[in-house]
Amino acid sequence: MELRELGWFVTLAETEHVTIAAARLHISQPTLSRALARLERKLGVQLFDRQQNRLHLNKYGELFRAHAVRAMNEIAQGEERITTLVDPERGVVSLGFVHSFGGWLVPELLTLYRDIAPSTSFELSGGAADAVVDDVRKGRVDIGFVAPRPVADDVEWVPLGREVLCLGVPPGHEFEGRGQIAVADLADEPMVALKVGYGLRHVTDRLFREAGLTPRIKIEVTELSTLRALVSAGMGVGLVPAPQPGHVSTTRSIPLSDEGAFRSYGAVARQYGPSGRAARRFLRFVASRAVPQPPAGPERFAD
Secondary structure: OOOHHHHHHHHHHOOOOOOHHHHHHOOHHHHHHHHHHHHHHOOOOOEEEOOOOOEOOOOHHHHHHHHHHHHHHHHHHHHHHHHHHOOOOHHHEEEEEHHHHHOOOHHHHHHHHHHOOOOOOEEEEEOOHHHHHHHOOOOOOOEEEEEOEEEEOOHHHHHEEEEEEEEOOOOOOOOOOOOOOHHHHHHOOOOEEEOOOOHHHHHHHHHHHHOOOOEEEEEEOOOOOHHHHHHHOOOEEEEEEEOOOOOOOOEEEEOOOOOOOOEEEEEEEEOOOOOOOOHHHHHHHHOOOOOOOOOOOOOOEEE
């Protein structure tokens, strides 16, 4: 059946009245009635019960209406996607990011970009670093924001900066008054850490390996905010990024003296860029804020 007639059926299902539906659709009653008859013949069932010249949607009609509405919504979304390819100002850009960037990096970039392209819309999703990279690689998101830099030849990397890593300790901890601390001093400390697969965990494991130690991880979490809260509650210490300017942390942060105690962060996109013009335009904006690429080092993780 024609898409137009599918929309006619949805309107008729809403009104359950041929006269009212025909008026709303600006078509004649006989035209609407014939369209309904063709649809019912094709399906082999009646979609409405007829009672004294009134229509009542029956169980077959309810079922078909649900699918009809879903189909029309899918088509509308497809039309919107096509529009974004033509007009990047009105486009939709999907972004993936590690959870900690949802508190500062992503909002900062979107706020700045709104002044350039206020009609652009964004779809946001947070996750582990390797999951974000995989979503970018498979086209599930247009652009990802991760740390540290992934070791992947099939994605484009746009460096944006470095986060210095510190040791988060609860108030009153014996390390609290130190000006700095080395990972080698943490041999006997119970740790709170992100789960394997998260970028900060890759960096944590690498720093302990370089110190010849295995971290005593007692609790694994999936969000940096939870890690900080557990450290503050005295459940252990943890390696965390230094607080961003203007952000208040409940943990005490002690700088690490180890060389390489940082994580580079940036954007990843498919090797030849996102498919949509809106996403490509946003990626160019992100690239304009890139910093010089640091030398490839042990901070990079294999996803």
